[in-house]
Amino acid sequence: MSTHPQVDIPVLLEISRGGGIKGRSRRYEKFLGDMEGVYRDDEAWRAAVAERGADELVYWVDDQRYHEGPGALIVGTSTVLPGTMGDEFAVTRGHIHAVSDRAEFYYCMSGRGVMQMETLDGQVSAIELTPGRAVNVPGHWIHRSVNVGDEPFVTLFCYAADAGQDYGVIADAGGMKQIIVVDGDGWAAVPNPDHRGYREYVAN
Ligand code: ZN
Numbered sequence: 001m002s003t004h005p006q007v008d009i010p011v012l013l014e015i016s017r018g019g020g021i022k023g024r025s026r027r028y029e030k031f032l033g034d035m036e037g038v039y040r041d042d043e044a045w046r047a048a049v050a051e052r053g054a055d056e057l058v059y060w061v062d063d064q065r066y067h068e069g070p071g072a073l074i075v076g077t078s079t080v081l082p083g084t085m086g087d088e089f090a091v092t093r094g095h096i097h098a099v100s101d102r103a104e105f106y107y108c109m110s111g112r113g114v115m116q117m118e119t120l121d122g123q124v125s126a127i128e129l130t131p132g133r134a135v136n137v138p139g140h141w142i143h144r145s146v147n148v149g150d151e152p153f154v155t156l157f158c159y160a161a162d163a164g165q166d167y168g169v170i171a172d173a174g175g176m177k178q179i180i181v182v183d184g185d186g187w188a189a190v191p192n193p194d195h196r197g198y199r200e201y202v203a204n
Contacts, residue, residue, distance in 0.1 A: 008066035017109050019077040019154040021062040026076075028063075030093070032056040037171060038093055040179060040194060041086025048085065057081070059092055059145075065161055072161035078106075079154050080113065080147040087181040091116075094144030094176065098164030101139035107156045108133050112149030114187060117141040118177050120169075120198040126180065126189040129155065142169055142198075146180045148187040173198045 014022040032045075033054025039045050063076025083090040094116070097104070106115055108129035115135045117125040119142070127135045128148070137143050147153035170176055174194040180187050 008072075011064065013064055013075070015077060015109075015156065017154070019062065019079040019109065019152070021064065021077055023064060024062040024076070025064045026062070028061040029057055030059050032058050034058075035085075035093075038091065039085040039088050040175065040192065041088065044086040058083075058090065068161045070160070070162045073158055074161045074163075075156070075158045077109070077154055077156050078145055079152050080111075080145050081152055082111075082147045082150050084182060089114075089180050089182065089187060090147045091180070092145045093167055094142060094170050095165040095167045096120075096142045096169045097139070097159070098166045099160075099162055100166075102160045102163035103139045104137045104143065104157055104159035104163070106135050106137065106145075109154045109156055111147060111151050111153035113153035113155070114146040114148055114180055114189075115155075116144045116146050116176065116178065116180055116189070118198070122177060122197070124178050124189070126178065128187075129153075142176070144170075144176065146187075148180065169198065 011023050032049055059080040061076055061078050063074050065074045066072050080090055108131050110131055113129050115127045174196040175192045177195045178189040179192045181190055
């Protein structure tokens, strides 16, 4: 009897600078209509939906995974299209990992963006990413991608396959503690007056 574990068969991934992955196992898409409550300026969001349609694609994720057991990796790309909603730059919904100590690596392949990160006890970090720059997001940090440029913001990511995502954490707090807004030709992280704090939040 063999004592070797069952193994997955390695697959080749061809990852383009624009974010496409040949060999991916999944694509996850988000549309304008899915973004209700994500931006502070609800009126701007409603006007955008009325003008551009709820089915306009705003960001997507391609990934490859063998399985979701501990020890495996999920690798993929995230592509956030440019734009603003009111004075806020285009964002992903953001999440904390359901297994909250799980870290995640993000490497910018194209575009210009910000990795916005916050802890449940109120620490904040916003790191600008341009091609060649990366951030190793530690465990226990809520994280979201923000496109502060005028072309698609594409990152390559990698995280533990058993991490999972908890998306309720931001909505339950009235939004993230900071928002990333237009500031002249650039961006600024400013306090979100609607944020109620994460302190009471208990991850699943
Ligand atoms: Zn994550």
